[in-house]
Amino acid sequence: MATTTGSTSANPKVNYKYRRNKARQEMRAHVTSFAMMIFLTLIAFIMVMSGFDKYYVFPVLLLLAGIQVVLQLYYFMHMSHKGHGAVALFLYSGALVALIVIITFMTIVWW
Amino acid sequence: MSTVVQKKGFFPVLWDYLTTVDHKKIAILYLISGGFFFLVGGLEAMVIRIQLAVPDSNFVSAGLYNEILTMHGTTMIFLAAMPLLFAFMNAVVPLQIGARDVAFPFLNSLGFWLFFFGGIFLNLSWFLGGAPDAGWTSYASLSLASEGHGIDFYVLGLQISGAGTLIAGIxxxxxxxxxxxxGMTYMRMPLFTWSTFVASALILxxxxxxxxxxxxxxxxxMFGANFFDHTMGGNTIIWEHLFWIFGHPEVYILILPAFGIFSEIFATFSRKRLFGYSAMVFATVLIxxxxxxxxxxxxxxxxxxxxxxxxxAVATMAIAVPTGVKIFNWMLTMWGGSIKFTTPMLYAVAFIPSFVAGGVTGVMLAVAAADYQYHDTYFVVAHFHYVIIGGVVLGLLAGTHFYWPKMFGTMLNETLGKVTFWLFLIGFHLTFFIQHFLGLMGMPRRIWKYLPNQGLEVGNAISTVGAFFMAAGVLVLIYNIIITQVRNERVGNDPWGDGRTLEWAIASPPPFYNFKQLPLVRGLDPYWIEKMEGNDRMTPAEPIGDIHMPNNSFIPFVMSLGLFIAAFGAMYQVDWRASDGAEYGWAIPVLVIGMLITIGSMAVRSLKDDHGYHVHKEDLEKDDEEGGRL
Structure with a gap:
C-alpha cells in the first residue's frame, strides 16, 4: 500500500474503508497520467529528432502540449474534484477569449 | 458605535478614511473622487461645447482643444463612470448578498488608492507641460508622434489606475x-449583484x-522599442486591436451595472417582482x-x-437580441405594477427610450458598409453619448438618489431631484439628438472649428444650449447634496418603503460589521418575502457570535503612492537620456525610490501578520440595546 490518506479527520463517522479506496483510485489515476505524460513527452522528442516535416511537427506538438495541460490541471491540480466549477468556468472563458484573439490576429493582422 | 464616530475631529476622520478597509467607506471614497472627476470631465465638455457654439471660434487654441477632448473622454470613462459604478457596487453588493464585507478588504482599499493616484497622475499633466492629445483611444500612429509628455501621462496613469480596477474586479x-x-443561491441574487458579477468577469x-x-x-x-512603428518593422494596427479588445468589453463593464441599478429600481417602484428574472440573468451573461x-x-x-x-457586423447585431430581452422585461415589470414616480423611477423610465435610441444607431453603425459613411462623424459621437449618458449616466444619477439613504442615512430632496432630472434629461436630448444630423451632414468628429455657411451653425448652437441645461442639472444636484447633508435628517432602514432586497433590511448606514447575524435567504427579494409574511426583520441564520473584522491599514495608500512616485521617474528619464545626463539626473533615482516604496510596503504586508480583531458578542448585544437593529 503506497498511499494512506491518514486520519486527518477527528470525525469518528468517517468511513476509512471508503476513504482508503478513494485514495487508491486517485493514486492510480496519478500514476497513469504521469506515465502518459512521460510517454507524450517521449513522442514529442522522438518526433523532433527524427526530422519530420515542420508543418507536421508543429501542430502535433501543440496538440500534445494541450493534452499535457489538461492532464496536469485535472489529475495533479485537482480540477477533477468537486467544488471547482467556478474555477473551470473562468479558466475556459479566459481560454476562449484568448483563442478568439489569437485566431483574429493570425487571420487579419499577420496573415 | 455611531456615538464614537461623532466625537471625532477632522484629522481622525481623515485618517480613518485613509486607512479604511470597510467596503462602505471605500464606496464613499469612490463616490467622492469619481464625482470630482465627473465634474472635471464635465467642465472639459463645457469648454468643447463653447468652442463649437459658433463657427470659426477661437475660444481655445487647436492644440489645447485636442488635449481637452482627449481628457474629456479619458476622464469620463476611466476616472468618472467606472469609479462611480464601483462606489455603488461597494456600497450595495456585499449588503445584497448578506456578507459582512468583500472577500479581500485590504485589496479593496488598494484598488481604490491605485485608481485614485493613477487619476491624479493623469490630471497633473495639465500643470506639467500639457495633457495627452491623441484622443481617448490614443491610436499609436498619432500618439507615438505626439510631442511632450502628454501621452506618457496617459500611459502611466492608466496603467496604475487599471491595476486598481483589475484588483477591484477580482x-x-x-x-x-x-x-x-x-440560502442566497446564484438564481436568488439580485440583478445588481448579477450584473456586478458579469461586469467583474469582463474586467478580469x-x-x-x-x-x-x-x-x-x-x-x-519611453524605452526606445518599436512595437507600433511600421518603419521599424512594428505594426500600428496591433494597438488598435489591443485597445478595442479591451475597449468594447469596457463599455459593457459600464452599462451592465447600470442595467442592474435600473432593474432594482423598476422592481422596487413598480412594487412587483422583476419580470422574467431568469431571462434577465441569461441576457446579462450573454451580453x-x-x-x-x-x-x-x-x-x-x-x-x-x-x-x-x-x-x-453580424456578431454586433446579435447583441441587440439580449438587450431587447432586457428592455421588454423592464417594460413588463412596470406593466400592471403599482408605480411610484420617485426620482430614481423617473430616471429609469427615461432611460428606456434614451438607451433604445442609442441602441438603434448602434445597429445602424454595425452595418459595415454604411459605417464607411458614419465613421468618425458626429453621428458616432451622438451614438455613444446616447448609450453612455442615456444608459450609464442616467443609471448613476438614479443610483445616487436611490442608494443615497443607504450610504449616508439621509434622503436627497425629491423636488430638487426631479428638477435635476428634467434639466438633465432635456439638456441631454437637446445636446446630442441634433448631433446625429450634424454627423450625417458631414461634420467630422474631434474637429476643432468649422466654417460658417456650411449649414452647421444652428445644430451646434442648439447642442451647446443643451450642454448648459445638463450643467444646470448637475449644479442643482450638488446643491441638493449639500442641503441634505447640512439638514442631516436621519432615515430608517427602508426609507423608500418598498425595498425588496437585503440591503434595505439593515440600518442606514449599516453598522461597520453589517449583519449582526447573517440573514437566512428564503427566495428572490428576501426582504420583500419577510415583509409579506408580516416580519419586520430577516430571520437570522446563525446565533449571535463574535464577528471577525479586519484591521485598518495605511499600507494600500503607501503602496499606491510608491507607484505614483515611480511613474514620474519613468517619465522624466526620457528627458534625462535625451539631454545626455545633463539635466533630469534625478529621474532614475526617483523611479528606484518609488519602486522601493511599493515593494517595501508589499514586503511589510507579506511578512507582518495581521489577524484582525473580533467584535465580541457582549458588545453586539449592548449595541442592540442602544437602538441598533439587525
Missing amino acids: NFLVTIINMRAP FAFPPLTVGLFLMLFDR GFLGFMVWVHHMFTVGLGPTANAIF
Whole structure:
C-alpha cells in the first residue's frame, strides 16, 4: 500500500474503508497520467529528432502540449474534484477569449 | 458605535478614511473622487461645447482643444463612470448578498488608492507641460508622434489606475462566489449583484489586453522599442486591436451595472417582482459573452477586408437580441405594477427610450458598409453619448438618489431631484439628438472649428444650449447634496418603503460589521418575502457570535503612492537620456525610490501578520440595546 490518506479527520463517522479506496483510485489515476505524460513527452522528442516535416511537427506538438495541460490541471491540480466549477468556468472563458484573439490576429493582422 | 464616530475631529476622520478597509467607506471614497472627476470631465465638455457654439471660434487654441477632448473622454470613462459604478457596487453588493464585507478588504482599499493616484497622475499633466492629445483611444500612429509628455501621462496613469480596477474586479468575483449568505443561491441574487458579477468577469478578461497594450506603448515611447512603428518593422494596427479588445468589453463593464441599478429600481417602484428574472440573468451573461466577439466593429474602415467586417457586423447585431430581452422585461415589470414616480423611477423610465435610441444607431453603425459613411462623424459621437449618458449616466444619477439613504442615512430632496432630472434629461436630448444630423451632414468628429455657411451653425448652437441645461442639472444636484447633508435628517432602514432586497433590511448606514447575524435567504427579494409574511426583520441564520473584522491599514495608500512616485521617474528619464545626463539626473533615482516604496510596503504586508480583531458578542448585544437593529 503506497498511499494512506491518514486520519486527518477527528470525525469518528468517517468511513476509512471508503476513504482508503478513494485514495487508491486517485493514486492510480496519478500514476497513469504521469506515465502518459512521460510517454507524450517521449513522442514529442522522438518526433523532433527524427526530422519530420515542420508543418507536421508543429501542430502535433501543440496538440500534445494541450493534452499535457489538461492532464496536469485535472489529475495533479485537482480540477477533477468537486467544488471547482467556478474555477473551470473562468479558466475556459479566459481560454476562449484568448483563442478568439489569437485566431483574429493570425487571420487579419499577420496573415 | 455611531456615538464614537461623532466625537471625532477632522484629522481622525481623515485618517480613518485613509486607512479604511470597510467596503462602505471605500464606496464613499469612490463616490467622492469619481464625482470630482465627473465634474472635471464635465467642465472639459463645457469648454468643447463653447468652442463649437459658433463657427470659426477661437475660444481655445487647436492644440489645447485636442488635449481637452482627449481628457474629456479619458476622464469620463476611466476616472468618472467606472469609479462611480464601483462606489455603488461597494456600497450595495456585499449588503445584497448578506456578507459582512468583500472577500479581500485590504485589496479593496488598494484598488481604490491605485485608481485614485493613477487619476491624479493623469490630471497633473495639465500643470506639467500639457495633457495627452491623441484622443481617448490614443491610436499609436498619432500618439507615438505626439510631442511632450502628454501621452506618457496617459500611459502611466492608466496603467496604475487599471491595476486598481483589475484588483477591484477580482475582489467582487471572489466575494460573489464565496460570501453569499445562507440560502442566497446564484438564481436568488439580485440583478445588481448579477450584473456586478458579469461586469467583474469582463474586467478580469478585458483589462489584461489594455495592460499589454499600454506596456508596449510605454516601451515604444519611453524605452526606445518599436512595437507600433511600421518603419521599424512594428505594426500600428496591433494597438488598435489591443485597445478595442479591451475597449468594447469596457463599455459593457459600464452599462451592465447600470442595467442592474435600473432593474432594482423598476422592481422596487413598480412594487412587483422583476419580470422574467431568469431571462434577465441569461441576457446579462450573454451580453458579457458577446462583448468579446465584436471589437472589430470599431475598426471597419481600417481595411481588414470584407470577411472580417461581415463576421463582426453580424456578431454586433446579435447583441441587440439580449438587450431587447432586457428592455421588454423592464417594460413588463412596470406593466400592471403599482408605480411610484420617485426620482430614481423617473430616471429609469427615461432611460428606456434614451438607451433604445442609442441602441438603434448602434445597429445602424454595425452595418459595415454604411459605417464607411458614419465613421468618425458626429453621428458616432451622438451614438455613444446616447448609450453612455442615456444608459450609464442616467443609471448613476438614479443610483445616487436611490442608494443615497443607504450610504449616508439621509434622503436627497425629491423636488430638487426631479428638477435635476428634467434639466438633465432635456439638456441631454437637446445636446446630442441634433448631433446625429450634424454627423450625417458631414461634420467630422474631434474637429476643432468649422466654417460658417456650411449649414452647421444652428445644430451646434442648439447642442451647446443643451450642454448648459445638463450643467444646470448637475449644479442643482450638488446643491441638493449639500442641503441634505447640512439638514442631516436621519432615515430608517427602508426609507423608500418598498425595498425588496437585503440591503434595505439593515440600518442606514449599516453598522461597520453589517449583519449582526447573517440573514437566512428564503427566495428572490428576501426582504420583500419577510415583509409579506408580516416580519419586520430577516430571520437570522446563525446565533449571535463574535464577528471577525479586519484591521485598518495605511499600507494600500503607501503602496499606491510608491507607484505614483515611480511613474514620474519613468517619465522624466526620457528627458534625462535625451539631454545626455545633463539635466533630469534625478529621474532614475526617483523611479528606484518609488519602486522601493511599493515593494517595501508589499514586503511589510507579506511578512507582518495581521489577524484582525473580533467584535465580541457582549458588545453586539449592548449595541442592540442602544437602538441598533439587525
